[in-house]
Each structure stands twice: as C-alpha cells, then as structure tokens.
Amino acid sequence: MDKLKGIKVLIVDDEPAIIDFLTMGLVNEGFEVMSAADGMSAMNLVKAFQPHIAVLDVMMPGMDGLELSRMLKKTSNTAVIMLTAKDEAELRVKALIEGAVDYMIKPFSFEELLARIYARIPNRFPHLFDEVVLSPIRIDDRSREIHYNEQSLKLSATEYELLKFLVLRRTVLSKTRILDQVWGYGFYKEHKVIRTVLGPGYRVDVA
Structure with a gap:
C-alpha cells in the first residue's frame, strides 16, 4: 500500500x-x-x-x-x-x-x-483507515467514497463495502468469505452478484 x-x-x-x-x-x-x-x-x-x-x-x-x-x-x-x-x-x-x-x-x-x-x-x-491510498485507488472512510484516478465512483453502500474489502485484502478470497464479510453471515444468494469489474486493468478472481 x-x-x-x-x-x-x-x-x-x-x-x-x-x-x-x-x-x-x-x-x-x-x-x-x-x-x-x-x-x-x-x-x-x-x-x-x-x-x-x-x-x-x-x-x-x-x-x-x-x-x-x-x-x-x-x-x-x-x-x-x-x-x-x-x-x-x-x-x-x-x-x-x-x-x-x-x-x-x-x-x-x-x-x-x-x-x-x-x-x-x-x-x-x-x-488508521480514514483514508487509504493504493494507486490509483483512494478510499475515504470518512465520506465513504472511493476514488479511481481522483474521480469519485458512484457506489451503493454495499458496493462500497465490497470494493473496500477487496482492495484492502489483496489476496484470493472465497465466495463464502466475501458474502459473509460484506452482506453478512447466512447470505447465500447467487454468487454472480460479486463478479464485478473494478476498472481498467483490474480483475477479481474469486475462488
């Protein structure tokens, strides 16, 4: 980081x-x-x-x-x-x-x-996480906004938590762990909900 x-x-x-x-x-x-x-x-x-x-x-x-x-x-x-x-x-x-x-x-x-x-x-x-920068992503936890190349992304509350979780972990994550962490324990809807494109050059591989 x-x-x-x-x-x-x-x-x-x-x-x-x-x-x-x-x-x-x-x-x-x-x-x-x-x-x-x-x-x-x-x-x-x-x-x-x-x-x-x-x-x-x-x-x-x-x-x-x-x-x-x-x-x-x-x-x-x-x-x-x-x-x-x-x-x-x-x-x-x-x-x-x-x-x-x-x-x-x-x-x-x-x-x-x-x-x-x-x-x-x-x-x-x-x-310590009021603001975290992982170029080109900046996470502002005070305003609950994520910026990509200094442009604010239009995210729902859940999308914000999901992207923040993925950026801060920087490792392979199971579908179950992501669903539990972001949506809460016991949420087991269709896993396609977490297959999201983050931006140019970024890909999320979910085990």
Whole structure:
C-alpha cells in the first residue's frame, strides 16, 4: 500500500535470517519495522516504538513468545501474530489464550503473512483507515467514497463495502468469505452478484 499512515511492525525472533527476510519484505511494503532477538529486548522497544503488529516466534531464549504476548496484551493494543515450528493444537490454543490474534506454522509464505497483517489492521485500528491510498485507488472512510484516478465512483453502500474489502485484502478470497464479510453471515444468494469489474486493468478472481 502506498499509504497506511505509518503502520508499525515489531518482529521478534532469535533467527537472524527470519528477521532479515521479514524486515526486507515489510519495509518494501511500506511498513515501519523494528526487530528484536528476544522477549526482553522486545519489551524495551515497545514503549517507544508502539507497534501496531507484533510478529513473535514462540520458542526464544529467556522470555518466550507466549510470555511476551501475555505482557503485550496487558500493556498495549498491539495485535500479535505468533510464529512457530510446532503444529500442535494445544500450543495454538495457548497462544490465542495468551493474546495472539493469529498463528502461523513455519515455514510460511511472506504473502500469507502479509495478508494476515492486512486482515487484522482494519478491525484493530479502524482510525488508521480514514483514508487509504493504493494507486490509483483512494478510499475515504470518512465520506465513504472511493476514488479511481481522483474521480469519485458512484457506489451503493454495499458496493462500497465490497470494493473496500477487496482492495484492502489483496489476496484470493472465497465466495463464502466475501458474502459473509460484506452482506453478512447466512447470505447465500447467487454468487454472480460479486463478479464485478473494478476498472481498467483490474480483475477479481474469486475462488
């Protein structure tokens, strides 16, 4: 995104290669990024940096990701995405109980992590989305208008929510998820209702 009003991401992992990989990718996406190799160092950064998103490894020396997530839950509004090499239901449940909003198994794709970050920001920090620019689209949530090449689109309330949802997610979405998110749970009319042309050069592929 060209403009997301300074979204800050804190990466905490004891593997330098993962920190370098995520930092490079997130900075390239326009995020502000800081990193730490352990929980205590991360806590020292939190007060000054005030991250919106924290990507935490579960297994770290000293304070592990679960304890760090618990502390963040008590002291900040940071949304925690947990990373772990262990695919165990008990650990996933514990991570969510300790304050994580999402959970990913290593190895993971950067695109999936990015999609999960974008999915969490609007609900956790709605004030950051007063205006979002993804050239050539500009979303003004205050006036509930979407501009394409600085020309206001004539959209109904539902069309506005649908286009905003698609633009902000930037990933493949199921028909059911789109219908649930935009029209509400239980809406299962003909799926052709969401096959919409957004503009020149834009295509929506719905799984």
